Amino acid sequence: MDMWWKVGLVLVMFWGLTSSEDREEHRESPPRTAMLRAPVETLDFGFVPSVVYETHAYYEPGPMGILFHMVHAFLYVVQPNPFPKDLIVKMVQQNMGGIKGDDYKKPENVVLLLQTIYYELGFIVLSVLGVFFVLLMPIVGLCFCVCRCCENCGGEMHQRQKKNGDCLRGFYMATLIATSVFLAVGVTVAYVANQNITSQIKSTRRLVSTNIRDLKAFANYTPAQIDYLTAQYTTAKNKVLSDLDNIGTLLGGQIHNKLESEVVPALDHALRMTAAMRETKESLESVSTSLETLQEGTGRLQVSLQSERVSLSNTLNDWACSNEDVTHTCNSIRGTLNQLALSANFNGLPDVEAPLANLDAVLKTDLSNIVQKGYSSFNDTPQLVREQTKGIVSEVKGLLDKSGAEIIGFTKMFPVEPALQNFSKFLTDSQKNIEAYYPQIDQLDFYRWIGCVLICCLVVLVLAFNFLGLLCGSCGYDKNSTPTTRGCLSNTGGNLLMASVGFSFIFSWVLMGVVVTTFIVGGNIEKLVCEPLANRQIFKIIDTPYMVHPTKKNFLPGMLFQDPNIDLTIGSMYRDCYENNGLYSALQLETKFNFNKFLNATVFNPEIGDIFNNVNVDLQGMLLLEQEGKDNLIDFANTGIGDIDYQAYLTEVNKGVTVVDLLSYANELDAQADNLPRGALENALKGHASSIRQIHKDQVVPMEQAMSNLNQSIRQLEKTSRELPVKVTNVLNAIEAAEYLISNNASHVVKQESDKFIKKIIGYFSQYTEWVKHSLAMEVAQCKPISNIVDSAEIVACSFIVDSVNTFWFGLGGCCVLLIPSIIMSVKLAKFYRRMDTEDVFDDSMDVVVSGCHNEPLYGINNPMMSSYPSYDTMRWYPRASAPPRQPDW
Numbered sequence: 001m002d003m004w005w006k007v008g009l010v011l012v013m014f015w016g017l018t019s020s021e022d023r024e025e026h027r028e029s030p031p032r033t034a035m036l037r038a039p040v041e042t043l044d045f046g047f048v049p050s051v052v053y054e055t056h057a058y059y060e061p062g063p064m065g066i067l068f069h070m071v072h073a074f075l076y077v078v079q080p081n082p083f084p085k086d087l088i089v090k091m092v093q094q095n096m097g098g099i100k101g102d103d104y105k106k107p108e109n110v111v112l113l114l115q116t117i118y119y120e121l122g123f124i125v126l127s128v129l130g131v132f133f134v135l136l137m138p139i140v141g142l143c144f145c146v147c148r149c150c151e152n153c154g155g156e157m158h159q160r161q162k163k164n165g166d167c168l169r170g171f172y173m174a175t176l177i178a179t180s181v182f183l184a185v186g187v188t189v190a191y192v193a194n195q196n197i198t199s200q201i202k203s204t205r206r207l208v209s210t211n212i213r214d215l216k217a218f219a220n221y222t223p224a225q226i227d228y229l230t231a232q233y234t235t236a237k238n239k240v241l242s243d244l245d246n247i248g249t250l251l252g253g254q255i256h257n258k259l260e261s262e263v264v265p266a267l268d269h270a271l272r273m274t275a276a277m278r279e280t281k282e283s284l285e286s287v288s289t290s291l292e293t294l295q296e297g298t299g300r301l302q303v304s305l306q307s308e309r310v311s312l313s314n315t316l317n318d319w320a321c322s323n324e325d326v327t328h329t330c331n332s333i334r335g336t337l338n339q340l341a342l343s344a345n346f347n348g349l350p351d352v353e354a355p356l357a358n359l360d361a362v363l364k365t366d367l368s369n370i371v372q373k374g375y376s377s378f379n380d381t382p383q384l385v386r387e388q389t390k391g392i393v394s395e396v397k398g399l400l401d402k403s404g405a406e407i408i409g410f411t412k413m414f415p416v417e418p419a420l421q422n423f424s425k426f427l428t429d430s431q432k433n434i435e436a437y438y439p440q441i442d443q444l445d446f447y448r449w450i451g452c453v454l455i456c457c458l459v460v461l462v463l464a465f466n467f468l469g470l471l472c473g474s475c476g477y478d479k480n481s482t483p484t485t486r487g488c489l490s491n492t493g494g495n496l497l498m499a500s501v502g503f504s505f506i507f508s509w510v511l512m513g514v515v516v517t518t519f520i521v522g523g524n525i526e527k528l529v530c531e532p533l534a535n536r537q538i539f540k541i542i543d544t545p546y547m548v549h550p551t552k553k554n555f556l557p558g559m560l561f562q563d564p565n566i567d568l569t570i571g572s573m574y575r576d577c578y579e580n581n582g583l584y585s586a587l588q589l590e591t592k593f594n595f596n597k598f599l600n601a602t603v604f605n606p607e608i609g610d611i612f613n614n615v616n617v618d619l620q621g622m623l624l625l626e627q628e629g630k631d632n633l634i635d636f637a638n639t640g641i642g643d644i645d646y647q648a649y650l651t652e653v654n655k656g657v658t659v660v661d662l663l664s665y666a667n668e669l670d671a672q673a674d675n676l677p678r679g680a681l682e683n684a685l686k687g688h689a690s691s692i693r694q695i696h697k698d699q700v701v702p703m704e705q706a707m708s709n710l711n712q713s714i715r716q717l718e719k720t721s722r723e724l725p726v727k728v729t730n731v732l733n734a735i736e737a738a739e740y741l742i743s744n745n746a747s748h749v750v751k752q753e754s755d756k757f758i759k760k761i762i763g764y765f766s767q768y769t770e771w772v773k774h775s776l777a778m779e780v781a782q783c784k785p786i787s788n789i790v791d792s793a794e795i796v797a798c799s800f801i802v803d804s805v806n807t808f809w810f811g812l813g814g815c816c817v818l819l820i821p822s823i824i825m826s827v828k829l830a831k832f833y834r835r836m837d838t839e840d841v842f843d844d845s846m847d848v849v850v851s852g853c854h855n856e857p858l859y860g861i862n863n864p865m866m867s868s869y870p871s872y873d874t875m876r877w878y879p880r881a882s883a884p885p886r887q888p889d890w
Contacts, residue, residue, distance in 0.1 A: 043239060043764060045232045045771050048779040051221040055210040057791030059799045064196055064807070067189060068799075071806045075523055078122035083532045087115050089544050123523060130516035133816065134509045141505025166479065169832040173470065176497075176825035180466045183818045187459040189811030193804045194452040200800035201445050205438065207792045212431045214785040219420040219427070225780045229772050230407050236768040237400050240761050244393045247757070248386030254753040255619075255746075256381040262741050263624060266734035267374050270625055270633070273731055274368040277636055280720050281363060283713040284356040284641070287649075290710035294346040297703040301657065302342050304695045309340045312688045320681040329672050333685070336668075339660040340692075344652045344707075350645055358639035362632060370629035377622050384619065395611050452808065455514060458507040459815045465500030466822060469493045473833035483836035494834030497826040504819045504826075512816045518809040522802055530798035539571035557588075566591050577787035585777035586786075608761070619746040625735045637728040642721040646714055653711040657703045662696035 061068055091112050117124065147153035243250055313334070321330035473496075476489025532538040541547065548555040549564075556573065558564030568588045576586035584590070590597075666689040673685035 041239075041764075043235055043767050045235055045768070046228075048228055048775050049221060049224050050779065051217045051782070053214040053217065053782075053784050053788065055207065055214050055785065055788040055792065057207075057788045057795060059795045061799065061803070064192070064803075067193070067807045067810075068803045071803065071810045072526075074810060075526055075806070078126060078523065079119075079527050080122075081119050083528075083535075083537050084115070084119050085532075085537060085541055087112065087119065088541055089547060091116070092547060120524075123520060127516055127520055130512055130519070133512045134516065137505060137509040137512070141502075144505065145502075165832070169477075169829065172825050172829040172832070173474065176466060176822065176829055177470060179818050179822045179825060180463055180470070183459060183463050183466075183815050183822065186811045186814035186818065187456050187463065190459075190808050190815070191453070191456045191811075193807035193811060194449060194456070196807075197801060197804040198445055198449050200796075200804070201441065204796050204800065207796065208434055209431070211785060211789055211792055212427050214788060215427050216424055218781065218783070218785050219424045222781045223417050223420060225775075229775055229780065232771070233404050233407055233768060236764045237404055239764050240400060241397060243757075243761060244396060247389055247393055248382035250760075251389070251753055251757045252382030252385030254756065255385060255749055256379070258749045258753060259378070259381070259738075259742065259746070263378050263738040266731070266738040267371055267378070267624060269727075269731045269734055270374070270629065271368065271371045273633055273636065273727065274371065276720065276724070276727070277359065277363055277367065280636075280639075280641060280717065280724075281356070281359050283716045283720070284352050284359060286709055286713035287352050287717065288356060290706045290713065291346060291349060291351065293706040294344075294703055294710065297699055297706065298342060298344075298346055301695070301699045301703065304699060305340045305342065305658070308688065308691055308695065309337050311691075312340075313337055315681070315684045315688065318681065318684075320679065326676050326681065329676060330681075333669065333672060336660075336665070339658075339665065340662075341659050342657070343659045344655040344657060346652055349648055349652060352641075352644060355640040355644065359636070359641075362635045362639060365628060365632040365635075367629055367632050370626050370632070373626070374624040374629075378624060381619070381622075384622075392611055396608055399608055399611075455511065455812065458503070458511060459812070462500045462503050462507070462819065462822065465496045465503065466826065469496035469500060469826065469830070469833070472496060473829065477833060483839040486833070486835040490833045491835040494830040494832070497830040497833065501823050501826045501830075504823050508816055508819045511812060511819075515809045515813040515816055518805055519813065522805040522809060525802050526798070526806055530794070530802050533794050533798065536571060536574065539569065539574060543569035543571050557591075560587070561592050563592070574787055574790060577783040577785075578791075580782045580784040582775075582777050582779060583781040583783040583786075586783050608758070619742045619750075622739075622742050624739050624742075630732060630735070633728045633732060637725050641717055641724070644714075644717065644721070646718040646721075649710065649714045650718075653707050653714065657700050657707065662692050662700055666690070666692040666696070 090108075094108055094112065144153055316330045316334045316337075321327060470493065472489050473493025476487045476491070476493055478487060478490070481487065481490075529538070532541075542555060545553045549558065552558040552564035554564045554566060554568060556570050557566035557568040566588060568591075573586045577583075669685055669689040669692070673682045673689065676682045676685070
């Protein structure tokens with residue numbers, strides 16, 4: 001573990017933690033927070049070069065997991081108490097200086113001792129029982145041996161006959177078989193656990209190799225990742241340079257858009273006045289032309305009507321009208337002759353030559369061109385901004401280049417690559433040193449494996465005698481044989497069972513000693529180390545303030561940075577590394593090496609803001625409408641169209657060309673002619689009607705069209721004359737207001753838009769710094785290998801070794817406990833298989849059993865029946881090799 005701590009220290013060294021903060025004191029000017037919230041285009045910084053680590057710190061024990069869970073369940077029964085975090089902390093803190101003299105008698109230490117005993121009560125009880133087992137088994141075995149030598153405790157080679165003897169034998173045999181089977185299971189569990197240790201130790205090499213390769217990958221990729229972070233400053237810088245190159249369009253365009261709402265409408269109104277001038281001229285020309293047409297038409301029409309009236313009068317004075325039948329019609333027509341006359345008189349209307357001449361003089365000035373110059377001047381705002389900010393843009397570009405050089409220079413201040421090269425070399429040397437110990441580890445593991453196998457063989461030896469004894473005894477047993485006449489195979493089975501008893505007494509205490517030792521060590525490691533390491537509670541102990549050193553609040557920052565007041569714990573570091581976050585956030589390096597502060601101070605250079613604050617785009621030279629254009633508008637308003645007698649025009653226009661509608665008159669004349677008798681008068685009147693229609697067609701209709709044009713034009717002129725002064729005044733006022741805005745308020749607009757432009761520029765760098773912050777925390781120097789080292793250590797120490805050791809003593813301990821019923825059942829069952837020296841004799845006729853001498857009283861009562869039997873010396877012992885001779889009279 002010391003090696004891994006060294007690895008962690010080397011990982012941190014390359015950051016140059018202890019001196020970076022002093023170097024950056026002058027860079028702590030924060031950027032304006034308002035600028036950081038400007039909506040800007042999202043930049044794409046790409047992806048930080050990532051590394052895929054090989055180590056998968058996860059262990060699935062497979063079928064062995066069932067045994068591990070059983071052991072864990074047993075340990076929970078033995079020790080159900082939760083992890084004693086507070087107890088351990090108190091013990092360490094109160095006895096940090098060691099126990100001296102009578103310190104153990106202090107009340108607080110006594111309380112801690114009692115709490116420790118209470119916590120370890122389960123282990124203590126079982127350990128005491130194990131120690132009793134170790135001490136008593138040799139003594140019991142010795143006493144048992146002496147007792148049997150004295151022909152007690154089943155040592156007498158005589159078996160008393162019982163009616164339930166077969167049942168007892170079967171019970172003893174079944175029990176011994178079951179016990180032996182469980183013994184076999186227990187020793188198999190112990191052997192499998194022993195073999196699992198050897199197998200997993202070989203897997204440890206893979207974990208060591210992958211962890212070291214991950215650390216090398218960490219060291220190799222970190223410089224490239226740091227270089228990528230610094231290189232992406234160019235992305236933000238290039239975007240800023242692009243915006244600066246387009247400052248005319250971006251800043252000038254925004255200024256243009258801001259002023260556009262006031263300037264463009266004023267110019268649009270002025271431009272529309274040029275159209276009004278043309279329309280007014282067209283209306284005046286239409287009035288002049290229509291008036292001239294009407295005046296000429298009036299003269300011709302008057303002559304035509306006068307001639308037609310005279311001719312019609314002459315026709316009516318003809319003798320034909322003297323006829324009484326037509327007199328009334330002729331008189332009626334004669335009464336309408338005065339209607340053939342003009343109604344409107346256009347000769348008395350004033351002409352519009354004077355206003356038209358004035359308007360022609362106004363139109364000599366090209367107002368449209370003057371307004372277009374105003375448009376062009378206003379639309380040249382971006383170009384004006386570009387020209388007036390050339391010096392500012394060059395200064396900002398210089399500052400950006402300086403900041404980029406400072407960032408690159410700052411990263412080169414620390415010997416990152418040499419340190420990481422040394423670290424890689426250290427890893428390579430460490431791997432070689434570790435691999436150099438592999439043969440020794442294999443040799444030690446082989447010795448351990450041999451020792452555990454020998455221990456298992458002791459149980460297997462007992463099992464072998466048990467199963468051989470059961471096999472020989474069962475196969476050689478003859479229920480028709482008497483205890484003294486049992487066969488050699490049966491006797492051998494009994495002897496083998498007694499041998500298993502002897503070996504059980506010899507080895508059981510040794511086995512229990514191994515079990516107690518491994519139980520105490522392995523069980524407490526599991527409860528006090530492995531379980532809290534699995535649920536990370538052990539980190540809470542190490543991270544307890546002042547736990548490791550009475551004057552250092554936090555252990556890890558005190559060791560790494562010599563600053564124990566930093567709120568950095570092993571638990572938090574492990575969590576960050578477990579989530580594969582960056583080492584920068586895992587070790588809270590911002591407390592000693594605040595790269596973000598340096599970056600903010602470098603990127604958000606206040607000089608940039610000062611430069612843009614001094615932006616002064618002068619728009620006072622912008623002229624929207626020249627004085628000639630303004631004079632032209634005034635002259636337009638004074639052309640005299642307002643002096644025209646529009647009422648006189650409208651009065652005459654509203655009259656008809658003639659007093660009566662000539663078509664109606666002609667139709668009426670035709671109708672009256674139809675009422676006359678056919679003849680010359682009728683034809684004459686119809687001829688006059690046709691002439692009147694021709695006059696209407698040739699002269700009245702053109703005049704009516706001219707009157708319609710005159711009416712439309714004069715009304716248009718009347719409307720224009722009423723609105724023209726107001727319109728011209730409004731246009732001039734709007735132009736003056738826009739020019740005043742440009743001259744007096746443009747600086748405010750420029751300042752406002754400059755601030756927005758600065759915010760946009762700062763927004764790009766804000767994206768860069770946020771991306772760097774996120775990348776440092778999550779993607780650069782991802783410290784998953786560190787958590788993998790802890791997890792791998794947990795897997796090797798706890799899952800590979802401690803769980804297997806605990807499973808070993810669990811199986812072996814079960815065997816030790818089962819040796820007791822094995823001994824009892826073997827002793828009991830051996831009595832049924834071994835050949836006895838003496839036996840009980842049955843009297844078939846009397847159903848009486850005589851033991852020992854036959855002429856002795858039976859069970860203390862005189863036996864009169866025995867007097868008739870011959871007397872034999874039944875006290876004579878027969879050798880084991882043969883049964884006593886059978887008497888012929890039995």
